[in-house]
Amino acid sequence: MQREEKQLEASLDALLSQVADLKNSLGSFIYKLENEYDRLTWPSVLDSFALLSGQLNTLNKVLKHEKTPLFRNQVIIPLVLSPDRDEDLMVCITRADTVLEQKRQTEGRVPVFSHEVVPDHLRTKPDPEVEEQEKQLTTDAARIGADAAQKQIQSLNKMCSNLLEKISKEERESEGGGLRPNKQTFNPADTNALVAAVAFGKGLSNWRPSGSSGPGQPGQPGAGTVLAGASGLQQVQMAGAPSQQQPMLSGVQMAQAGQPGKMPSGIKTNIKSASMHPYQR
Amino acid sequence: MEAPPVTMMPVTGGTINMMEYLLQGSVLDHSLESLIHRLRGLCDNMEPETFLDHEMVFLLKGQQASPFVLRARRSMDRTGAPWHLRYLGQPEMGDKNRHALVRNCVDIATSENLTDFLMEMGFRMDHEFVAKGHLFRKGIMKIVVYKIFRILVPGNTDSTEALSLSYLVELSVVAPAGQDMVSDDMRNFAEQLKPLVHLEKIDPKRLM
Numbered sequence: 001m002q003r004e005e006k007q008l009e010a011s012l013d014a015l016l017s018q019v020a021d022l023k024n025s026l027g028s029f030i031y032k033l034e035n036e037y038d039r040l041t042w043p044s045v046l047d048s049f050a051l052l053s054g055q056l057n058t059l060n061k062v063l064k065h066e067k068t069p070l071f072r073n074q075v076i077i078p079l080v081l082s083p084d085r086d087e088d089l090m091v092c093i094t095r096a097d098t099v100l101e102q103k104r105q106t107e108g109r110v111p112v113f114s115h116e117v118v119p120d121h122l123r124t125k126p127d128p129e130v131e132e133q134e135k136q137l138t139t140d141a142a143r144i145g146a147d148a149a150q151k152q153i154q155s156l157n158k159m160c161s162n163l164l165e166k167i168s169k170e171e172r173e174s175e176g177g178g179l180r181p182n183k184q185t186f187n188p189a190d191t192n193a194l195v196a197a198v199a200f201g202k203g204l205s206n207w208r209p210s211g212s213s214g215p216g217q218p219g220q221p222g223a224g225t226v227l228a229g230a231s232g233l234q235q236v237q238m239a240g241a242p243s244q245q246q247p248m249l250s251g252v253q254m255a256q257a258g259q260p261g262k263m264p265s266g267i268k269t270n271i272k273s274a275s276m277h278p279y280q281r
Numbered sequence: 282m283e284a285p286p287v288t289m290m291p292v293t294g295g296t297i298n299m300m301e302y303l304l305q306g307s308v309l310d311h312s313l314e315s316l317i318h319r320l321r322g323l324c325d326n327m328e329p330e331t332f333l334d335h336e337m338v339f340l341l342k343g344q345q346a347s348p349f350v351l352r353a354r355r356s357m358d359r360t361g362a363p364w365h366l367r368y369l370g371q372p373e374m375g376d377k378n379r380h381a382l383v384r385n386c387v388d389i390a391t392s393e394n395l396t397d398f399l400m401e402m403g404f405r406m407d408h409e410f411v412a413k414g415h416l417f418r419k420g421i422m423k424i425v426v427y428k429i430f431r432i433l434v435p436g437n438t439d440s441t442e443a444l445s446l447s448y449l450v451e452l453s454v455v456a457p458a459g460q461d462m463v464s465d466d467m468r469n470f471a472e473q474l475k476p477l478v479h480l481e482k483i484d485p486k487r488l489m
Contacts, residue, residue, distance in 0.1 A: 183312075184309065185308060185309060185312035185315070185316075185476065185477045185478065186306060186307050186308050186309055186312070186447065186477070186478055186479060187307065187309055187446075187447055188479075190307045190309070190445045190446065190447035191305065191306055191307035191447070191449075191479075191481075191483070192483070192488050193444070193445050194305075194307050194429055194444065194445060194447060194449040195305050195449070195483050195485060195488060196485065196488040196489075197410065197429050197444055198410075198429065198449065199485035199488070200485065200489075201338055201407060201408030201410070202488070203431070203444055204408045204409070204410045204429075204431055204432075204444070
């Protein structure tokens with residue numbers, strides 16, 4: 001007997017602390033909703049929900065724990081009911097065979113322990129209206145025949161699976177097709193331009209007059225013109241071309257390019273020199 | 282000028298017969314952030330690495346039809362780092378069974394007077410650019426995402442101009458010749474970057 005009582009005490013304490021935690025987080029969530037609703041972000045709401053759900057889970061675990069005695073086997077009856085305001089709110093509770101006195105602060109929510117509030121606070125069944133509704137539903141369910149019920153179940157299942165299919169289809173489309181047409185993440189023309197630039201300096205400043213097209217591509221005529229035709233890259237060529245007449249080029253190279261004279265325009269230089277490539281033999 | 286001191290033949294023998302397997306693609310500026318996020322998720326867990334390099338490409342003309350090309354690269358944001366001299370062979374597209382471009386490659390770290398040395402040997406600078414971007418690794422795979430900048434005044438890396446509105450994305454592995462299996466891993470990795478970036482084997486000759 002002594003042991004059982006101790007166990008009951010311990011599990012009640014555990015339950016109380018769990019409920020207190022839950023109450024605290026509910027309180028802070030409500031406070032957040034009421035006072036910070038203007039700058040509340042959805043992730044933080046989700047966090048609060050996750051916290052509550054976790055605490056409810058722990059509470060359930062405590063209730064289902066094998067060492068927790070079955071609370072439903074305990075009976076609680078009010079011993080004293082008084083219409084007077086009770087500052088300390090002394091509640092006398094008899095639990096089955098033992099009498100237990102508990103002084104509980106209700107934080108100002110229950111000022112009196114009277115006939116009016118006791119049915120609400122010690123209620124173990126749903127509200128009468130809810131009970132009424134439930135009864136209504138039960139009778140409705142009983143009225144329908146087994147065949148009709150089966151049919152309704154089937155149609156509901158069908159609707160659900162249809163809906164699921166639609167949703168997943170939508171997801172697939174938005175993931176596969178929806179992303180790319182709306183927002184291009186890469187441009188094949190840019191890829192080509194960049195690859196050409198690192199491979200043989202196409203579009204980069206060529207300090208040499210020969211318009212050298214790079215390794216292993218001797219005498220590629222009109223490298224410059226091809227480039228100038230590439231969309232969006234004209235300015236590349238324009239800017240790069242004038243610097244070709246920089247003093248970097250030596251006289252030897254000039255001679256090799258076969259264009260020793262002064263060039264009228266940078267672009268022209270490039271095209272001409274490319275067609276008279278020094279490596280073309 | 283005599284024939285170039287190094288032939289165009291792949292360097293064989295010893296331990297330096299390395300091949301670079303390469304896949305290339307690009308990403309537009311506004312999608313760079315998403316790509317970086319995805320790469321950080323996919324790649325080895327390491328501190329995000331950035332680089333700012335100046336690459337100069339040198340040519341040596343010989344009797345052969347095509348000039349000999351060497352690439353010299355120096356870090357602009359890490360003082361004291363060695364220069365990097367690189368030889369790249371002719372890219373081979375290969376068949377459908379190989380999923381990456383393959384080219385011979387020789388990498389050497391050098392001192393900073395590399396350019397003078399090359400000039401003395403008869404090399405002439407063909408072009409130069411600045412590369413700025415991010416570096417990721419996954420095992421032996423290297424992923425670089427970088428922007429290419431044109432240099433407006435020769436030799437002055439302070440005044441540069443972006444070449445395009447995209448970042449170049451390169452997935453590369455340097456492995457001994459004949460290790461074509463690595464291209465399978467590269468293909469699998471490239472699949473995971475779709476549809477953000479399409480990494481492909483791009484034949485540069487096609488872009489001439």
